[in-house]
Amino acid sequence: MPDTVLVDTAPPEATEPRVRRTALFGGRVPLARLRDLALVPAIVVIAIVGQIVNPVFLQADNLVNVLQTMSEIALLVLAQTMILIVKKMDMSLESTMGLAPGVAALLVVPAGAGHGLGLVPGAWAVPVTLAVGAVVGVLNALLIIRFGLNGFIVTLGMLIVLRGILTGLSGGQTFFQLPPSMLYLGTAEWFGMPASIWICLALFAVAVVLLGWTGFGRSLYAIGGNVDAAKAAGIRTDRVLWIVIVSGSVLAALAGLLLSGRLASVAAAQGDGYIFTVFAAAVIGGISLNGGKGTMFGAFSGILLLFMIQNVLTLGGVPAQWIGALNGLIILVALIISRITGGKAQE
Template identity: 60%
Template sequence: MTETRDTRTSPARAPSTRVSRRLALARLRDLALLPPIVLIVIVGAFVSPSFLTRTNLTDVLVSMSWIGLLVLAEALVLISGKMDLSLESTVGLAPGVAAWLTLPKGINHGLDLVPPQWAVPIALVVGLAVGAVNALLIVGLGLNAFIVTLGMLITLRGLLTGISSGQTFFGMSGSMTYLGTANWFGIPSAIWVCVLAYAVGVLALRYLRAGRSLFAIGGNAEAARAAGIRTDRTVALVFVLASLIAALSGIMLSGHLASVASSQGSGAIFTVFAAAVIGGVSLNGGRGSLVGAFTGILLLYLVQNVLTFAGVSGEWFDFLNGAIILAVLIVQRVVTGRAQD
């Protein structure tokens, strides 16, 4: 008698099948912005023969590298179920304090208190300090993350304006300009730093326990705590890490410009959230990917570059960025049947 087998999925295998399908769907979402990016590249090639040149594409990647780090930092915070508005001010304050303490007296209010070679460590320490204060207020005292980081954004911006008297620090040391001007293997170091940071972030979220726990915390903090995850410590570390990344971003931007303006980073948080949202990072936490966040900021900068070649004034960019966000949300709703949250 021939044995017949039920080809339907057995109950024991059903959970693993569902997990596999979810992982496959997540990978597809990671690459959801690739078709629009390819389309923009094709349009750019028709708009100007200079668009696809190595020089132009390198300039685009260098220009987006510093804000790409901010998107990475914000994405980590958003995945954990929080948000950090102060990152744009940290971009200016961290290198600003470093310049203030290391520049010779008589140059932009420089104090000449610390040797110039200490400028980069000082900027990173400022980033760590800002993150630690955010973590203390949000995790330690249980204050609302939006309100705390909004207050920090204003406070840090005012502090930078105060120490610089509203002027621009210039005459930066070689250590401060290195990441913004150096080339590694024929490619600007800023691009290397941005890509490597994303690669480390992707691997950490996928393979490290602390990285995977961010999704659990963002999805349901109480359930994550019940499962033995140290939610408070993890969220605190995320805020500190995000501010440290923002300080690194500020160093790269200051190095590229060879200066620190009192308004450095102002308004960047809107672009950061735009890139995160269109990249599929949930504002409610627990969902998103760094690959999606990276393609989000890449798409925005490619669009701006094509529009520049087309002769569109930069005053229209904010309007167009907002329109892109709304268009992506509508497409997500139509295709997936659910809105981005």
């Protein structure tokens, strides 16, 4: 019996140091974790360069525009970060961002106007959007966790399926004349700023607290670091994975709702190509593709840096055709710098 007690208690002690090393705020923070702040100087430099390139850059209206445009895709980054930490990935987030509000628009937009069917009242738009996101998450989790299929392949296939469903439902056209309930979050202002910015900041703040100060957050890092050790420590790994994957899809649906509200429409290609920016922001922000490493602060810094650079290029008169290539080059340079300063953190 004494031997059994020692075996049972060893895994938590073995995994605890890894959990501590991952926290950015609270607890003991080793110097190695200061690399999560590595993007802050870069953000300051880009702000200075942007002001030199065009004095409009640091004006309130421009900064609010950057944050609002960023807020929708930032929710995808938040979702993907949680999933990457548990050593999974979800390629279908961008398609969920389009399909969820697309299904809602199909059901609530009046028949004969805006390509909808008018089957349910407009007040149902938000619940339907989030419910579709949850259903997609459940399907992904079922295939990945219950049937043990490869997460990358499953969600890549789901990305294609969801994109095809949205194209089929919309006939390749754009839903418009959305009800006020679908427009509100993308157009409303709270305390002088767009509601989407407040929602984004609030959700990231909750995620920072969740990952840095709660047992659930420690469970995510433990699973990403060593799932077998996490199981031996008594963590219900399957339940945690279900929560993370389903929550990620719901966040993607919410991101789609914010984007649809801001644009007052749902395009058949909504969210197309976003997943590449999402992965770039997460990796630049210090999130490991091998799980168990990274913070929400780093992920937020990554997406903020990317959008600031894009805004500077636009204000500098760089042709839109070149912005994509320059963004890719910046991502490669950032990764090289991150590897030099952070060792093997990105492996």
